[in-house]
Amino acid sequence: MTYQDYRKILGLNFSDEEKIKLFLAKAYIGFAESIELDNYLSAEEFNNFCFNAGIKVVPEYFSSYAERSKVVFDFFKKETNDLNRFLYYFTILLNASKTNSPERKQWQKAISFWASESELDFEFLEDGEKVFILSRGAKELDDALVSQPLEWLKGYPLAHKAxxxxxxxxxxxxxxxxxxxxDSLRKALETFFQEFFNNSKSLENYKSEYGDYLKSHGIPAEIANDFNKLLDSFTNYNNNYAKHHDKSSINVLEYxxxxxxxxxxxxITLKKEDKS
Structure with missing residues (x-):
């Protein structure tokens, strides 16, 4: 039984703020332990991290592993007082090492462990030789509507990148x-449509083409209206929610x-059925 399980038995569930606080504490302790174990941070990684994180040091002055790690550890303690900033700089640390290197795998394993211990869940997003960390929401939604499309979009390189x-x-x-x-989400959808339908129309001009494609697959016209609704949502969002600069604008982004x-x-599912 973990302490988290014990808390639940006592009826003391974690709030999101408590989970993040616990995660950051475990991460800082993990950094401190890595210094003692003399692991993970090579001179090349250290140089890359300092350059991309904007740390004003002369890397050559820090010859030992412990010295290099202490610089990184102190930087994280000072600069990462919230989860997003931590993930941003930790992503820089991940990418300081080479793709598929033992060092990168160790860092990914470490952050996954700290997250699981804190009941948080992160997604590692591969983009060429770089990897990025995203905080996950509801697992079922993310797998079905984010992770799967991302995997399937590999057949649509421009849309995948967008x-x-x-x-x-x-x-x-x-x-x-x-x-x-x-706008980024809208552009991603537009780029996908352009590759999927093999033309270069603007997003608004795909209404009939989208509807015809669904109709040819026996999909009711009512279902095709989801695209029209999404187009209206993008327009209304920028005209209303986004201008208010309040929490509602963030909540609608998830939708x-x-x-x-x-x-x-x-x-993509419909096209796969065509090929089967």
Whole structure:
């Protein structure tokens, strides 16, 4: 039994803030332990991390592993007082090592362990030679409407790249950047439609083509209206919610994300059935 399980038995469930606080505490302790164990951080990784994180040090002055790790540890303690900032800089640390290197795998294993111990869940998003960390919401929704479309979009390289950008933007969305995130999601869907239907129309001009495609597969016209509703949602979002710069703008973004993933998944599923 874990302490988290024991808390639940006592009726003391964790709030999101408590989970994040616990995660950050475990992460800082993990860094401290890694210094003692003399693991993970090579001179090359250290140089790459300092350069991309903007740490003003002369890497050559830190010859031993312990010295390098202490610089990184102190930087994280000072600069990562919330989850998003931690994930941002930890992503830089991950990418300081080479793809498929033991060091990167160790860091991914470490953050996954800290997250599971804190009842948080992260997704590692591969983009070429780089990896990015996204905080996951409801697992069923994420798997069906985010992770699966992302995997299937590998057959649509431009849309895959656009969807990854949208996910990155979404993961760090603020009330001030909400409209830009909505535009990224809209662009991802437009790029997918262009590759899927093999033309270069703007998103608004796919209404009839989308409807005809669904009709040819025996899908009721009422279902085709989901695309029209999403188009209206993007327009209304930027004209209303995003201008308010309040919490509602962030909440609606999640709806836009899942609806975008839903349409992508739906069309790719229909095309797969054509080939089977």
């Amino acid at each position: 969807f990854i950008k949208a996910l990155k933007d979404y993961s760090s969305a603020t009330e001030e950047t909400a409209s830009e995130v909505a 836009l994300l899942y609806q975008t993933g839903n349409i992508i998944r739906f069309l």
